[in-house]
Amino acid sequence: MTELEKKLKAKIPGEDTGIEIRHSLCAICSPGHHCGVDCYVKDGKIVRVEGTPEHPYNHGKLCTKGSSLRNYIYREDRIRTPLRRVGERGEGKFEPISWDEAYRIIAEELNKVKERYSPHAVTFTSGYCKWYRPIFHRFAHVFGSVNFSTDDCCCSASKVIADKVTAGCGAGPDMGHANTFLGWNYEGYYSGHLSVGGVQKLKERGGKVIIIDIRYTPAAKNLADIYLQIRPGTDGALALGMAKLIIDNGWADMDYVEKYTYGFEQYKALVDQYPLDKVSQITGLDPDDIYAATKLYATNGPACCNYSASALVHHINGFNSHRAILCLSALTGNFDRAGGNVPNPPSYIHKPAGFKTKEHEFRSERYPGGQERIGARRFPLWDQQFDEFQGMDLLRQLETDDPYPVRAIFGMGMNAKMYPQTDRLLRAMKEKLDFFVEVDMFMTYTAKYADIVLPACSSLERSELKAYQGGYLVYTQPAIQPLYESRSDVDILCDLARVMDLDDAYLKAGYEACMDHIIEGCGLTVADLKKNDSLPMKVPTAKWPAQPGGCLKNGFKTATGKFEFYSTAIAKIDPKYGLDPLPSYYDSLADQNDPETKAAYPFYLCTGARLAHALHSRTHETPWLRSLCPEPLCELNVEDAARLGIQEGNLVALSSPYGEIHAKATLTHKTQPGVVLMLHGYTKANVNELIGMDHLDPYSGYPGFKGMRCAVRKCQEVQ
Amino acid sequence: MKHIFEFDPNKCCACSACMIGCMDQNDIDLSDETCFRKTFHNEIEQKDGDVYFAYLSVACMHCADAPCIEACPVGCIRKDPETGFTIYDNTNCIGCRSCAMACPFGAPRYRKSDGKMVKCDGCNTRVKNGLQPACVRACSFGALTCVTEEEYQASGSDKACSALIDSLGLRRK
Secondary structure, three states, X not given: OOHHHHHHHOOOOEOOOOXXXXXXXXXXXXXXXXXXXEEEEEOOEEXXXXXXXXXXXXXXXXXXXXXXXXXXXXXXXXXXXXXXXXXXXXXXXXXXXXXXXXXXXXXXXXXXXXXXXXXXXXXXXXXXXXXXXXXXXXXXXXXXXXXXXXXXXXXXXXXXXXXXXXXXXXXEEOHHHOOEEEEEOOOHHHHOHHHHHHHHHHHHOOOEEEXXXXXOOHHHHHHOOEEEEOOOOOHHHHHHHHHHHHHHOOOXXXXXXXXXXXXXXXXXXXXXOOOHHHHHHHHOOOHHHHHHHHHHHHHOOOEEEOOOOOOOOOOOOHHHHHHHHHHHXXXXXXXXXXXXXXXXXXXXXXXXXXXXXXHHHHHHOOOOOOOOOOOOOOOHHHHHHOOOOOHHHHHHHHHHOOOOOOOEEEXXXXXXXXXXXXXXXXXXXXXXXXXXXXXXXXXXXOHHHOOEEEXXXXXXXXXXXXXXXXXXXXXXXXXXXXXXXXXXXXXXXXXXXXXXXXXXHHHHHOHHHHHHHHHOOOOOOHHHHHOOOOOXXXXXXXXXXXXXXXXXXXXXXXXXXXXXXXXXXXXXXXXHHOOOOOOOOOOOOHHHOOHHHHHHOOEEEEEOOOOOOOOOOOOOOXXXXXXXXXXXXXXXXXXXXXXXXXXXXXXEEEEXXXXXXXXXXXXXXXXXXXXXXXXXXXXXXXXXXXXXXXXXXXXXXXXXXXXXXXXXXXXXXXX | OOEEEEEOOOOOOOOOXXXXXXXXXXXXXXXXXXXXXXXXXXXXXXXXXXXXXXXXXXXXXXXXXXXXXXXXOOOXXXXXXXXXXXXXXXXXXXXXXXXXXHXXXXXOEEEOOOOEEEOOOOOHHHHHOOOOOHHHHHOOOXXXXXXXXXXXXXXXXXXXXXXXXXXXXXXXX
């Protein structure tokens, strides 16, 4: 082999090999991340992907999923052309059509439903990605529908609303100045790889780490000074019990409480109902461990806390659990203080970057009104606090036409597996919809039910405006041309706005014009950003890092101007809904505790605990990642398995009152007896089939993905 | 300059990004071959009833005195004098698998499609061109690193011993 041949084989970039590095970003996971990537491109094809070393967000690092980006974008199941359904819905039989024809059909069918029923009979529903959402949101409103929904209806927004009605805003852990990190549900290794370094640094300078998790994770092993293996769904009770200890032992910051909080007396009366022995009984924790963790957190400050985006709020008592944890930050004087949790509002699409954009106005200034949103009557707090419909009520409304019919869905990455009782939703869509258009990169389980399917391209094949922590903006250029006939999601929407002649100059002007409008006044334009080789630029008006003390100085953005232990926003909700302004605790299986259900389904099913190779259903069909865990696995505690005669690799049936799925068992010591873990998103073993469509948190409408009764039995291999 | 792979099991979580990095670099065809690196997450029950949770990442160890070199009857495997990695040229490989049998870690693999041996070469060409091995490049947690011999000696070599003790599950949590 010649030296050049060796270099070609090793994919060394350079003029001699013809391998060029082009910058882009990975959009596999949540937009809270989206690491910068170096694409090694040869002859228009990507031959390798690495993290971009000079990128201010990820500094060259990529997670397991991001490392598979090349394999992800060149997947066999990429949709190649626009498609029209020729078989039954769900059968997956399509014929290719032209873009023009697809646009014509979509325009015609959506307008038909609008005329026959109302514009609100068309719902606009987004799954992943999220980058196009401001355009899509505005599109829905300009079309005339109030019904726009995203995966926010079951991801993170519950926490956001809980933050809003308690403190007026959210706040991130100020790890750099903390002495103690309360890692409540913190598992950075598989869910937020860039966060681990901050915790490691805290430990290196002598800081202490408490991890509270139902599973003994790598974070618990590698980082925890104190690890509390809590019984799932009981976090709210623990937080109230900790509050009582803090108050009783004089560890509370009473100056802070007096100056900056509202409703302390009612809150104190609530936490007084949670003495240590009772909390120990509920949570399954040793009272001494609870005491030690509480003392460390409350007396070794400043202490910051991980406010988990989804793990906690996926219990039907999760909204209140999160509020109860949030209250600990105020009780100890750590909210909006250095080393505690510091507010840092997002600049653009979930990314805090220290400057303002017009994202919210762009999304909502054309809200048509004229009808209540789906779910508004059932989840009034959600409806009041969030400008999307609560998608967890979509199935009920589809089935009952109450309060009005839904007859068309415009889906972008819509994922029925995200909803409890997936197949029931798809059945309702099959029977009730006049029209379903779906835009996606891959021919998914959901896309097979669509009448028209449009191929979207990946982040590497398009341009995207993106903000980053540190006060940055980037406008990427395509690293390669769009594969097959795929197009950028935003171009599809803007094309359609023109074809449908929607009454909006911005959408018709295209993505770049929309982005220039949104970032106007920040000190940079899209034209400036385009000159920077797809690398982030510092935004001149950005103030970074976020400085603590704003709420304390200027008042919290709540009705009282204070941090509200007693939420005045919740107090305003009609009492018939039974929502407590205080963060009270109730059982996470409250709707399944009758003796028959308890006896038939004795296990606690917790779905979706993160594993490194997966993100929802998004990466299950990516061959490299799938090879790391080829079969859907159900994690059973070793003692339970022994009792049921189940061995590693045995096929087991998991069932709930709503269905049954089969998966291979893997045995573990990482969870407690009685707890069953199962990753979600598999087509053949879709664990969300087991979650009841009404098993929802009354505050947020969030499904109890992480707390559901189930039964486990060994079954014969029939596959 | 000789290079040494180091592994710190207290930073590893078996996320397997290292494996994906290896697959991407080496165009591993999963229908026919497996990745040169492998991760493990094993729960080791100890005599005292405790459980040790081991997270490990293993590939060719690039042994100083590599038994695979001696085992190969046609001289495919050798040491790169510059990097110290155990490299190979399988042009003359007869597929006898002697190297795989001689290796205590099972690093060399037999590839069905062409009947030849393949293994981790430490991304020798990358390292010679100033880049890190692909698996090291993909590790976000500093668990897997590749350092020069000088750096390794300067850092104290007790890490390797520590890794071995942990990987054998000999240490209490």
